[in-house]
Amino acid sequence: MSLLRQQGSTATAPPSAVPARGLRTPVAGRRPGGLSARTRHKGMGLLLVSPFLLLFLAFLVAPLCYAFWLSLRTSTLVGGDHFSWFANYQQTFTDPQFLSGVRRVVVFGVVQIPLMLGLALLGALIIDEVTSRLAKVFRMTLFMPYAVPAVIGALMWGFLYSPTFGPVNSISNSLGLGKVDLLSHGLMLTSLGNIVTWQWTGYNMIVLYAALQGLPREVYEAAKLDGAGQLQTALRIKVPMISSALVLTLMFTLIGTLQFFTEPRVLEKTASSVITPDYTPNLYAYNLAFQYSEFNYSAAISFSLGAVVFIGSYIFLFATRKRSGLK
Numbered sequence: 001m002s003l004l005r006q007q008g009s010t011a012t013a014p015p016s017a018v019p020a021r022g023l024r025t026p027v028a029g030r031r032p033g034g035l036s037a038r039t040r041h042k043g044m045g046l047l048l049v050s051p052f053l054l055l056f057l058a059f060l061v062a063p064l065c066y067a068f069w070l071s072l073r074t075s076t077l078v079g080g081d082h083f084s085w086f087a088n089y090q091q092t093f094t095d096p097q098f099l100s101g102v103r104r105v106v107v108f109g110v111v112q113i114p115l116m117l118g119l120a121l122l123g124a125l126i127i128d129e130v131t132s133r134l135a136k137v138f139r140m141t142l143f144m145p146y147a148v149p150a151v152i153g154a155l156m157w158g159f160l161y162s163p164t165f166g167p168v169n170s171i172s173n174s175l176g177l178g179k180v181d182l183l184s185h186g187l188m189l190t191s192l193g194n195i196v197t198w199q200w201t202g203y204n205m206i207v208l209y210a211a212l213q214g215l216p217r218e219v220y221e222a223a224k225l226d227g228a229g230q231l232q233t234a235l236r237i238k239v240p241m242i243s244s245a246l247v248l249t250l251m252f253t254l255i256g257t258l259q260f261f262t263e264p265r266v267l268e269k270t271a272s273s274v275i276t277p278d279y280t281p282n283l284y285a286y287n288l289a290f291q292y293s294e295f296n297y298s299a300a301i302s303f304s305l306g307a308v309v310f311i312g313s314y315i316f317l318f319a320t321r322k323r324s325g326l327k
Contacts, residue, residue: 067299067302067303068299068303070295070296070299071088071089071296071299071300071302071303072084072085072086072088073296074087074088074296075295075296088296088297088299088300089300089303089304091297091300092297092300092301092304093304095301097278097284098278098281098284098301098304100278101278101279101280101281101283101284102258102281102308104189104279104280105257105258105260105280105281107189108189108192108193108257108260109253109254109257109258111189111193112193112196112197112257113250113253113254113257115193115197116196116197116200116201116204116253117204117246117249117250117253119197119201119205120201120202120203120204120205120207120208120249121205121208121239121246123138123142123201123202123205123209124205124206124208124209124212125212125234125238125239126138127139127205127209128209128212128213128238129230129234139205139206139209141202142201142202142205143202143203143205143206144202145198145199145201145202146199146200146202146203148199150199150262150263151262151266153195153198153199154195154262154263154266154267155266157191157194157195157198158266158267158270161182161183161191161267161270162183162270163179163181163182163183166182168180168182183267183270183271183274184274185274188271188274188275192260192263192264192267195263196263200253200256204249204253207245207248207249208242208245208246208249210245211242211244211245212238212242215238215241215242219237219241220233220237223236223237247317247320250316251313251316251317254309254312254313254316255309255313258281258305258308258309258312259282259305259309260280260282260283261280261282261283261286264279264280264283265283265286268283277291281301281305282302282305284301285298285301285302285305286298288301
């Protein structure tokens with residue numbers, strides 16, 4: 001009897017309880033016969049990013065690969081074009097012209113970078129403390145030189161520095177100080193440092209000011225209640241709390257200094273006896289490629305300079321990671 005009851009219950013079971021063969025239960029988020037929502041979202045994201053990826057590959061990755069391929073080859077009139085592996089790189093790090101340019105840039109950075117960042121930090125602290133309209137005018141005034149293209153700024157300062165018709169010499173003569181040649185051997189690095197400081201101080205000031213604006217104001221109120229003055233608050237609270245922004249601005253400034261090119265290139269014709277073709281590493285690589293047609297060696301110098309910048313930046317970040325909080 002129990003067997004008949006089981007058979008009868010099975011026979012009277014509703015059709016919906018028995019799954020049909022060959023049919024799959026639809027998955028949530030998936031259209032019948034289509035892709036899942038996650039796959040569609042990934043495809044849409046790749047479709048939107050593809051124009052940038054194409055431009056990135058065409059105008060950055062492909063030229064870099066071709067330049068690296070050139071740096072591994074040597075082309076001469078006698079021996080022709082042949083694969084020389086890393087012979088160009090070995091020549092680069094024993095080239096006195098390249099090494100003298102690196103030393104000149106390092107000396108330039110040791111003096112100019114602390115001065116520029118010190119002025120930027122001072123300006124950021126001042127406009128962070130002042131809340132009147134004068135602070136906005138001061139902020140915009142210091143930021144305006146960054147909006148001027150570097151070539152135009154260098155041309156303007158080249159006119160001001162000119163020993164023949166520049167206004168600096170006219171003012172110096174009118175004051176009885178005599179002729180001041182700001183494009184001479186002894187003053188060229190100082191003149192270039194003034195151009196770079198004029199152009200980039202406002203930019204770094206805005207970065208540091210933005211970091212100061214993100215600090216909690218309760219800390220300032222607590223320091224004021226403890227009897228701390230404005231100078232103590234600035235040196236002991238504000239500056240340590242924006243150390244990560246200081247490290248980033250310093251790192252970007254180091255990278256830009258090692259790639260120093262625009263200002264010496266513009267002033268090269270004005271002071272050709274001072275700014276030689278190997279004055280900076282970037283200028284040396286440019287002149288080798290476009291004046292002497294040594295594309296292979298120029299590519300090797302460019303990649304060597306890139307390696308120096310990368311290693312120097314990594315060492316700097318590694319040495320300051322605990323103090324700045326960057327990882």
